[in-house]
Amino acid sequence: MLYCDDGSATLFHPDYRENYHNLTGAWVESTEIYGKVWNDFFPEIPVDFCVADVGLGLGYNFLLALSLLDKKSLKNSSIVSFEQELIPLDNLKKIPYPGEVAGYQDTLFSLCQNLEEQNFINQKVNSTNITIYLGDLRQKLKLLPDRSVFLWLWDPFSPAKNPEMWSLDLFRLVLQKSSTQAVLVTYSAAAQIRAALLRSKWHPITRPGIGKKKEITVALHPQRPLPTSSQKISLDEIEPQDRVTFRDRKLRDTREIILSRRLQTRARIRRILHP
Numbered sequence: 006m007l008y009c010d011d012g013s014a015t016l017f018h019p020d021y022r023e024n025y026h027n028l029t030g031a032w033v034e035s036t037e038i039y040g041k042v043w044n045d046f047f048p049e050i051p052v053d054f055c056v057a058d059v060g061l062g063l064g065y066n067f068l069l070a071l072s073l074l075d076k077k078s079l080k081n082s083s084i085v086s087f088e089q090e091l092i093p094l095d096n097l098k099k100i101p102y103p104g105e106v107a108g109y110q111d112t113l114f115s116l117c118q119n120l121e122e123q124n125f126i127n128q129k130v131n132s133t134n135i136t137i138y139l140g141d142l143r144q145k146l147k148l149l150p151d152r153s154v155f156l157w158l159w160d161p162f163s164p165a166k167n168p169e170m171w172s173l174d175l176f177r178l179v180l181q182k183s184s185t186q187a188v189l190v191t192y193s194a195a196a197q198i199r200a201a202l203l204r205s206k207w208h209p210i211t212r213p214g215i216g217k218k219k220e221i222t223v224a225l226h227p228q229r230p231l232p233t234s235s236q237k238i239s240l241d242e243i244e245p246q247d248r249v250t251f252r253d254r255k256l257r258d259t260r261e262i263i264l265s266r267r268l269q270t271r272a273r274i275r276r277i278l279h280p
């Protein structure tokens with residue numbers, strides 16, 4: 006277990022070779038990046054509100070979502086969470102969650118215990134309906150009804166390590182599963198991720214980041230009006246080589262294939278631009 010500057014904890018994933026969170030703070034990341042959009046974009050929670058937690062990981066974003074919905078005691082709200090590989094349950098017990106969500110630690114533990122046996126759970130926690138899918142999100146996402154998700158907390162590992170979660174093709178499917186009011190928030194401000202969002206018809210905008218991260222990205226459903234203070238990022242602002250996005254048409258290619266396909270396309274474009 007690694008301890009962050011804000012007193013929260015994170016882990017290192019040996020296969021992705023990446024920490025689950027920035028060492029500035031797992032909890033700071035959760036509240037500042039993923040928490041602020043709630044108030045800014047959903048000051049009133051719509052009926053049948055559904056938030057998708059992409060990458061359950063250590064559960065910070067999930068617990069934040071649960072506590073926010075719980076405070077409002079809304080009857081028909083739901084959280085749908087996706088995780089490919091649960092963290093060891095022993096570690097889950099040791100995470101020093103902050104006061105606001107510490108009371109839910111046992112709930113998360115028992116949800117994960119059930120998940121280990123069933124790969125899928127669907128149950129109520131107080132008034133919130135919880136669904137968690139264990140497996141590759143690219144396949145599990147197809148199970149959601151179209152136009153059902155209002156808020157996506159998009160928090161996989163980085164594009165370089167986890168490219169299958171950042172392809173143009175996946176963002177297209179995500180849009181199909183989104184309500185016309187939908188908002189997707191992610192820590193990534195990478196030009197190629199913004200290009201993938203644009204090309205899949207999302208409207209990305211820039212938002213201030215935290216710590217060393219100057220910017221993050223929020224993307225809006227094309228039918229949702231932009232906030233008055235924001236301007237949609239345009240493809241013209243993005244360098245031609247960064248407009249080359251990860252492609253994964255069948256949503257089942259390996260990381261290696263997705264990465265090398267993009268590298269080859271970029272090399273081809275470079276040769277055309279600089280013969």
Ligand SMILES: C[S@@+](CC[C@H](N)C(=O)[O-])C[C@H]1O[C@@H](n2cnc3c(N)ncnc32)[C@H](O)[C@@H]1O
Nearest residue numbers: 060061062063064065066088089141142161162
């Ligand atoms: C940065 S961590 C998420 C941290 C988490 N949101 C939190 O609040 O603690 C990224 C998570 O995405 C998961 N992930 C990566 N690829 C995935 C996939 N294809 N399907 C589902 N989950 C995936 C990883 O297993 C990892 O737990």
